[in-house]
Amino acid sequence: MESDLLGLELILGVTGGIAAYKAVDLASKLTGAGAVVHCILTENACKLVAPKSFEAVTGREVFTSLWSAPQEYRIGHVTLADRAQMVVVAPATANLLAKAAMGLCDDLLSTTLCAGWEKPTIVAPAMNDRMWSNPAVQQNVETLRCRGWRMVGPAAGRLACGREGMGRMAEPAEILEAIRAIRAGS
Numbered sequence: 392m393e394s395d396l397l398g399l400e401l402i403l404g405v406t407g408g409i410a411a412y413k414a415v416d417l418a419s420k421l422t423g424a425g426a427v428v429h430c431i432l433t434e435n436a437c438k439l440v441a442p443k444s445f446e447a448v449t450g451r452e453v454f455t456s457l458w459s460a461p462q463e464y465r466i467g468h469v470t471l472a473d474r475a476q477m478v479v480v481a482p483a484t485a486n487l488l489a490k491a492a493m494g495l496c497d498d499l500l501s502t503t504l505c506a507g508w509e510k511p512t513i514v515a516p517a518m519n520d521r522m523w524s525n526p527a528v529q530q531n532v533e534t535l536r537c538r539g540w541r542m543v544g545p546a547a548g549r550l551a552c553g554r555e556g557m558g559r560m561a562e563p564a565e566i567l568e569a570i571r572a573i574r575a576g577s
């Protein structure tokens with residue numbers, strides 16, 4: 392397996408979208424490529440996919456709460472943000488996009504994103520097509536793009552709700568490509 396991400400330490404934020412299961416594959420591929428992956432799951436992500444799955448594929452502790460910060464760190468969200476060279480959020484819910492655009496900090500992931508605002512950040516939005524086309528969502532995406540966040544996807548296709556449309560999370564391979572491009576400075 393290619394180990395071209397050796398030396399890369401990143402945060403993988405996972406939110407409560409049905410595509411959260413694909414994030415396990417992304418975490419696995421990143422780890423396989425040599426990256427150190429610190430996963431942060433929101434409370435809603437934990438209802439869709441188990442933290443244990445991420446722990447198993449990364450071989451690392453998975454973070455789910457501001458209040459159970461990692462033992463070795465004094466203040467989890469600040470230390471994680473400091474350590475990581477890059478932040479990836481996949482899938483990113485409409486809720487997360489809104490919170491990040493507003494600078495809201497009401498859980499470990501949103502607080503870490505706020506503390507780590509200067510880090511290169513890749514976001515893979517995923518949601519129902521009507522949610523994606525909501526002007527509020529589009530405005531939040533534009534706000535985040537203007538701040539330098541890189542959006543990967545969403546793609547068109549079959550959605551979990553049974554509809555066809557725009558809103559599928561980008562495939563892990565495409566997100567990996569974006570990570571490699573940022574690392575290469577492009």
Ligand SMILES: Cc1cc2nc3c(=O)[nH]c(=O)nc-3n(C[C@H](O)[C@H](O)[C@H](O)COP(=O)(O)O)c2cc1C
Pocket residue numbers: 405406407408409410433434435436483484485486487517518519522
């Ligand atoms: C089964 C299920 C699937 C969901 N899928 C999505 C989704 O793909 N995208 C999205 O934006 N919200 C989705 N939601 C709604 C979010 O879970 C909800 O907005 C939640 O507040 C998001 O919290 P978080 O951003 O902190 O993870 C889903 C909810 C349920 C019950």
